[in-house]
Amino acid sequence: xxxxxxxxxxxxxxRGQEARLRCSPMKGHSHVYWYxxxxxxxxxxxxxxxxxxxIDESGMPKERFSAEFPKEGPSILRIQQVVRGDSAAYFxxxxxxxxxxxxxxxPGTRLTVT
Amino acid sequence: QQQVKQSPQSLIVQKxxxxxxxxxxxxxxxxxxxxxQQFPGKGPALLIAIRPDVSEKKEGRxxxxxxxxxxxxxxxxxxxxxxDSATYFCAASIxxxxxPLVFGKGTRLSVIA
Numbered sequence: 001x002x003x004x005x006x007x008x009x010x011x012x013x014x015r016g017q018e019a020r021l022r023c024s025p026m027k028g029h030s031h032v033y034w035y036x037x038x039x040x041x042x043x044x045x046x047x048x049x050x051x052x053x054x055i056d057e058s059g060m061p062k063e064r065f066s067a068e069f070p071k072e073g074p075s076i077l078r079i080q081q082v083v084r085g086d087s088a089a090y091f092x093x094x095x096x097x098x099x100x101x102x103x104x105x106x107p108g109t110r111l112t113v114t
Numbered sequence: 115q116q117q118v119k120q121s122p123q124s125l126i127v128q129k130x131x132x133x134x135x136x137x138x139x140x141x142x143x144x145x146x147x148x149x150x151q152q153f154p155g156k157g158p159a160l161l162i163a164i165r166p167d168v169s170e171k172k173e174g175r176x177x178x179x180x181x182x183x184x185x186x187x188x189x190x191x192x193x194x195x196x197x198d199s200a201t202y203f204c205a206a207s208i209x210x211x212x213x214p215l216v217f218g219k220g221t222r223l224s225v226i227a
Contacts, residue, residue, distance in 0.1 A: 004157070031212055042120075042203055042217035043158065056214065091157055099211040101146045105157035 002027065004094050004106035005074075012112045019079040019086070021109045025094030032075045033103055034067060037089040049075060082113045117141055118206050120218025127225050133191040135221045137204035142185065144206040148215070149178065149189045152201045161202075162189070194225045 005024040013019050025032050030051055035043040048056040049069035060067070064082075069075040079086055089110045093103040120137045127133045137147075148163035164171045164178040164187065171178045177190040191198055201222050205215040 006157075033214065035215075035217075040219075042118075042205075042219045043215070045214035045216070048212065048214060055212070059214065095212060101163070101207065101211045102148070102160060103215060104160060105150075107155075107157045 004029075004092055004104055006090075006092050006106040006109050008109060009107060010110050010112070012114060013082045014114055015083055016081050019082050019111055021077040021079075021090050021092075021111070023075040023077070023092030023094075023106060025075070025092075026096070026104055029094035029096050029104075031095040031098070031100070032069050033093040033095075034075075034077050035091045035093065035105075037091060037108070039088075043091060046077070079111075082111075084113050087111055087113045117216045118204060118218045120204050120221060122221060123219070124222040125224070127191075127194045127223065129194065129196060129225055129227045131194050131225075133194045133198065133223055133225070134188060135202055135204070135223070136186065136188045137206075137218050138184075138186045139206050140185070141206070141208065141216075143208040144216075145209075146207045146211075147178070147180065147187050148205050149176075150203045150205065150217075152203065152220075158203060191223075194223075196225045196227060199223055199225050 034046040037043045045059040047067045064080045066078045089108045091108045093105045149161045150158035151161045152158045175192045180187045201220045203220045204218040207213045
């Protein structure tokens with residue numbers, strides 16, 4: 001049973017470009033969470049989605065960041081007009097059902113903005 | 115405002131010794147407390163978790179101790195091995211599941227032979 005998959009694993013963008021990060025949850029999981037990890041810091045929650053719905057985006061920056069989880073295909077975290085401060089590791093997690101506490105993390109995408 | 119405070123920031127333990135990592139929380143509504151293990155370049159892996167209705171949970175060499183009145187919980191790694199060298203994060207969440215995890219800042223554990 002494959003775990004949470006994220007791609008790309010490493011992404012380099014110049015300032016002002018767009019970054020698209022993809023996450024495929026574990027098979028059978030319909031709940032997806034995105035977290036950001038800065039160097040030497042813990043993970044910070046960004047957004048929680050179910051299929052076709054954003055449930056909680058309280059941790060998302062108000063501008064330039066958006067997320068979706070379409071009916072078909074992976075969840076996408078999109079960062080427009082990236083700045084150096086966006087450089088971080090972005091992790092996706094999934095959980096299996098409504099009411100589930102456990103979250104299982106993917107390997108992350110390490111974004112570097114030059 | 116940091117809601118989950120983790121200590122120590124780094125820890126060196128001799129092989130075979132006991133590693134102890136502590137976390138304290140502020141929000142009394144938290145009702146799920148997991149620990150994650152992260153190796154360099156990898157994602158966090160769920161290690162063990164506890165709910166506040168029990169004071170201790172043990173899985174193999176890993177034990178969580180939970181003190182509800184003190185709002186503290188800790189991870190004990192018995193018979194620590196070099197392969198346990200990693201960064202450990204405590205976390206907490208509230209509600210009836212499917213809620214964001216609030217993480218501590220992590221403890222970098224090194225187990226030396």
